[in-house]
Each structure stands twice: as C-alpha cells, then as structure tokens.
Amino acid sequence: MRLVVARCSARYTGRLTAHLPLAKRLLVVKADGSVLLHSDGGSYKPLNWMSPPCSMAVAAPDAEAAGRGVTEVWTVQHRKSDDRLEIEVHDVVHDSAHDLGVDPGLVKDGVEAHLQELLAAQIDLLGSGHTLVRREYMTAIGPVDILARDGGGATVAVEIKRRGEIDGVEQLTRYLDLLNRDPLLAPVQGVFAAQEIKPQARVLATDRGIRCLVLDYDTMRGVDDPDSRLF
Structure with missing residues (x-):
C-alpha cells in the first residue's frame, strides 16, 4: 500500500462527473489497484475513489498545469468502462509504501x-x-x-x-x-x-x-x- 499526503485536485469523469478543488488530502493506492482520496473529516469514507480493475499512470504535467504548480498527474482508468479519475498533485508532504501482507479477512460478529x-x-x-x-x-x-x-x-x-x-x-x-x-x-x-x-x-x-x-x-x-x- 502506498500512502501519499499532498495538496491535490481531482476530477472524475464517466458515469458521473465530480470535481475536488485544490486541498491537502491523503491518497491511498492499494495493492489491488484501487485509488482513494481522503480528507481529515467525513468519517471513514473517501471523497472519491476508483475501484479495480483499473490501471494508474503517472505523468509530468503539461506547461499550463506546471504553471499552476502541478508536479505530477495521476490518471486512473477503469478497464471495463469509460470511468476515469485524474489527480493533479502539487506539493507532496509524505510518500511511503508498506507491504501489509495477506489479510485474513473480516471476522463476522x-x-x-x-x-x-x-x-x-x-x-x-x-x-x-x-x-x-x-x-x-x-x-x-x-x-x-x-x-x-x-x-x-x-x-x-x-x-x-x-x-x-x-x-x-x-x-x-x-x-x-x-x-x-x-x-x-x-x-x-x-x-x-x-x-x-x-x-x-x-x-x-x-x-x-x-x-x-x-x-x-x-x-x-x-x-x-x-x-x-x-x-
């Protein structure tokens, strides 16, 4: 699992269109390919996310985006639909990767x-x-x-x-x-x-x-x- 804390904005297109303006957020990239954006509020639910099967590509910004302070552009594309999550990363505060191993699964009450x-x-x-x-x-x-x-x-x-x-x-x-x-x-x-x-x-x-x-x-x-x- 990769954990990135950064100022970023995001745009989701496909079955719905949604936009997250520039703010500091936690970006979670899981081993199953899912990508989630969290804020420090709103309980446990992400602000936006892409579920697998999907693929993520990281690219340098174009000149216009770089002029706005963008350092990286993450493009997360769903493999079975036109759904796409584009994240513009600005200042990175934290970036770490962790191997969590195989989870035993949820134990039912x-x-x-x-x-x-x-x-x-x-x-x-x-x-x-x-x-x-x-x-x-x-x-x-x-x-x-x-x-x-x-x-x-x-x-x-x-x-x-x-x-x-x-x-x-x-x-x-x-x-x-x-x-x-x-x-x-x-x-x-x-x-x-x-x-x-x-x-x-x-x-x-x-x-x-x-x-x-x-x-x-x-x-x-x-x-x-x-x-x-x-x-």
Whole structure:
C-alpha cells in the first residue's frame, strides 16, 4: 500500500462527473489497484475513489498545469468502462509504501455469522430452486459469505451484513470481479443481503446489477412467525 499526503485536485469523469478543488488530502493506492482520496473529516469514507480493475499512470504535467504548480498527474482508468479519475498533485508532504501482507479477512460478529448460517440452511430465501454450493467461499481477497446456484444452474455470490451500506456493495463488487474471471463460475450474479439496506447502498447495488435481499433475523431463527401476527 502506498500512502501519499499532498495538496491535490481531482476530477472524475464517466458515469458521473465530480470535481475536488485544490486541498491537502491523503491518497491511498492499494495493492489491488484501487485509488482513494481522503480528507481529515467525513468519517471513514473517501471523497472519491476508483475501484479495480483499473490501471494508474503517472505523468509530468503539461506547461499550463506546471504553471499552476502541478508536479505530477495521476490518471486512473477503469478497464471495463469509460470511468476515469485524474489527480493533479502539487506539493507532496509524505510518500511511503508498506507491504501489509495477506489479510485474513473480516471476522463476522455473532449476528452476521448467524445470518450466514441461517441463510445457508434456508437457501430458498434467495428464490425457488436455489441450492447451496458452500459457505465462506475463498477468493484471493477474502471469503464470499455464500456461493450458491440458482434454478438454472447459474452461480450466485451472496454478501451478508447486519446493516447494508455502500462499503458492503463495494466489497461484493470486488468479489464479483474476481469470481467472473473464473470460466467455471462465470457469469456470477450478486446478492446483497442484510437486515437493513440503506437507500444509497440499494441505488449503487441496482446500478451494478446486484440484487438486494432484506433478511428478517427473528423469522429466520423461528422467534417471530409473520403468519401468526394480528397486524
């Protein structure tokens, strides 16, 4: 992982257009190719980013940009779309690289682990005809919660969260990118399953062709029977 603290501006073009004016920011370049721009506020979410598969090229600025104080231009191009992130780097305060090694993956808390177990046992909640392939299907960047087949034999990858937010959709997107490179699995459909799915996460999932599934934890574990409710 490379960490750069610098004054920079950025412009994202493609499915949307966004601009970040000149300011001091943290630029993160990960081993999987993703590039993220962070500020010192706004919690954990980046201001802008490019997810893999993508490639990054670093070039010297043209005369006009150099006159504005630009020292480097980073161009991050998505390999499957026209999406592009262009970063103009001015003054670099810090630049370091770190080998983080292989991450063991996220350890689920009790509820998420139990949701995974329950959904594996009630796989028909994904739809009639679905069958379980396995839980914790390992990929190069971590385990997919559930791998299944639909009634037609197509592969289905399921990411499970207690609360479904944008980060979970991004995580499932990375898994799908990898799984769809395997000719024995492709094409792989994605299902984002959670007890609650935030509107922004649902919009992003729909845009990426990922199906959303809301899980009723109490019903799945037999605590609450919807058929016996009065209202």
